[in-house]
Every structure is written in structure tokens, then in C-alpha cells.
Amino acid sequence: MYHKDQIRILLVDDEPNILQFLEMGLRNEGFQIMTAEEGVSAVNAAQEFQPHVVILDVMMPGMDGFEVCKLLKRMGQMAVIMLTAKEEVDERVRGLTAGADDYMIKPFSFDELIARIHARIRNQFPQLLSELRIGPFQIDDSRREIRYQDRVLSLSATEYELLKYLVSHHNRVLSKAIILENVWGYDFGGQENIVEVYIRSLREKLEDREHNVIRTIRGSGYRVDIS
Structure with missing residues (x-):
């Protein structure tokens, strides 16, 4: 960040x-x-x-x-x-x-x-990368660590990149295609449903049972709301 x-x-x-x-x-x-x-x-x-x-x-x-x-x-x-x-x-x-x-x-x-x-x-x-606090999230790229409400999340490398991308683009709706391109890369040959799998895993680790942290915008993608 x-x-x-x-x-x-x-x-x-x-x-x-x-x-x-x-x-x-x-x-x-x-x-x-x-x-x-x-x-x-x-x-x-x-x-x-x-x-x-x-x-x-x-x-x-x-x-x-x-x-x-x-x-x-x-x-x-x-x-x-x-x-x-x-x-x-x-x-x-x-x-x-x-x-x-x-x-x-x-x-x-x-x-x-x-x-x-x-x-x-x-x-x-x-x-230019540095530690950054965005709402309840604290992202430390040097340690590859994300805290949520002062709790360190146990994330895989891909989960880290995905959550960092969602949080750093908070309040924007991000389509699966855009997420795939920016998290998995241009040459990723898999299917878009891989995004759903990782979003589900992130929600579990965030204890986001009501999907209030990572929101699903039907037909458009996902959005993290931070005021």
C-alpha cells in the first residue's frame, strides 16, 4: 500500500x-x-x-x-x-x-x-509500499499481514492479495473479471468461480456471516464498504 x-x-x-x-x-x-x-x-x-x-x-x-x-x-x-x-x-x-x-x-x-x-x-x-490503516483493516505489506479489528488474520498468499485488493479499492464494486485480472494475473486460465471460493474463505476468517464486510452486489461483483 x-x-x-x-x-x-x-x-x-x-x-x-x-x-x-x-x-x-x-x-x-x-x-x-x-x-x-x-x-x-x-x-x-x-x-x-x-x-x-x-x-x-x-x-x-x-x-x-x-x-x-x-x-x-x-x-x-x-x-x-x-x-x-x-x-x-x-x-x-x-x-x-x-x-x-x-x-x-x-x-x-x-x-x-x-x-x-x-x-x-x-x-x-x-x-513506495508501506503500512496503511483503512477503517478496521491494517495492511502491512512488509510483513504480508492484515489485521482486522486488531486481530491478525491467518491468510494464504492468495487470500492476502485478494483481501488487500478489495480493501484498497473499498466502496467500489469490483467485478469477478477485474478481480481475476488484478489478483490472479492476466495469464490465469481458470474459471471466475475461483473468486467465489476465496471470497467464502475470507468471510469465514473475518467472521462475516451476514456478508456486511464483503458485500455481494448481485450481477456486478463485490464491494467492501468503509466510511
Whole structure:
């Protein structure tokens, strides 16, 4: 876990409406934000701002996102998530070959973008991880330990990752597909019902018999409510 106000995100898109939407949403999440509307400005902004994560449009006038990505990757450790309306496999391969760490197709889910940002930070900036208290939960990544109401939970490695993911995205409905992607990984070949099995186990360990801690949102997924 980490403090979001430590995370710098550079947004690069030549569509003002998308840029404004992303800037407002990510600022509300607590991240530090800088924006750029074309490639050269993006490179200059990255040199000044030193972002942890870059959300990068592909199709822009002048220098396109592929070239920008190559230049950004030469600067140092930056996680690049490419956004594009092009969904062809060749385009995705080109983006990943240019150095992108992730690739999303427009239109996209804002919640999914947040989840991918968290994944990049966990994977590429482990030094930002710290102990964090969220409501009745206390998560200590260094000890791989979660306390609930000051009681240490006995969790398997997967249960730990799942509960950490649910709690860190509290008050959001998370679908089984999103949970699978972010807890089990992109290459997981199993079925979605594995999520139900692990949710049931977590509820037992939380003594959540009434499902008031981990709520089932029928037809949508699961949500941990923390005020």
C-alpha cells in the first residue's frame, strides 16, 4: 500500500474532453497530476515532473504515442499505460514493443484504469509500499499481514492479495473479471468461480456471516464498504 499523494501521473492526450475527465478523476483519487496535449510537450513535462505513471494516447499530431513512449523509457523508471481507439493486435504489439507496460482500448472503464495504475505501482515502485490503516483493516505489506479489528488474520498468499485488493479499492464494486485480472494475473486460465471460493474463505476468517464486510452486489461483483 502507499499514499496516493506521493504518486505523480502524467496525462497525455490531444482530446481536451478526455484530458479533463482523466485529470479531474485522478485528482479526486488523490494523485499528483500534470497534463500535456502533444508529444513534445509530454517529453518536456516528463523531464520536469518525473512521473511514476504516464497515461499516453497513441494517435496525436506530430510525434505519436509510440515515439513518445520510446523517449520516456530512456529517461528512467516510468510506467507507461497506452490508451488508444485502435484495438488491432498489431497495434498492441507495436505499443508493447515500444516499451509500454500496459495497453487499454478506448472507450475504457475509469475503475479499470485505476486498477491498472495500482498494479503498475505495486510492480514497479515497491519502495513506495508501506503500512496503511483503512477503517478496521491494517495492511502491512512488509510483513504480508492484515489485521482486522486488531486481530491478525491467518491468510494464504492468495487470500492476502485478494483481501488487500478489495480493501484498497473499498466502496467500489469490483467485478469477478477485474478481480481475476488484478489478483490472479492476466495469464490465469481458470474459471471466475475461483473468486467465489476465496471470497467464502475470507468471510469465514473475518467472521462475516451476514456478508456486511464483503458485500455481494448481485450481477456486478463485490464491494467492501468503509466510511
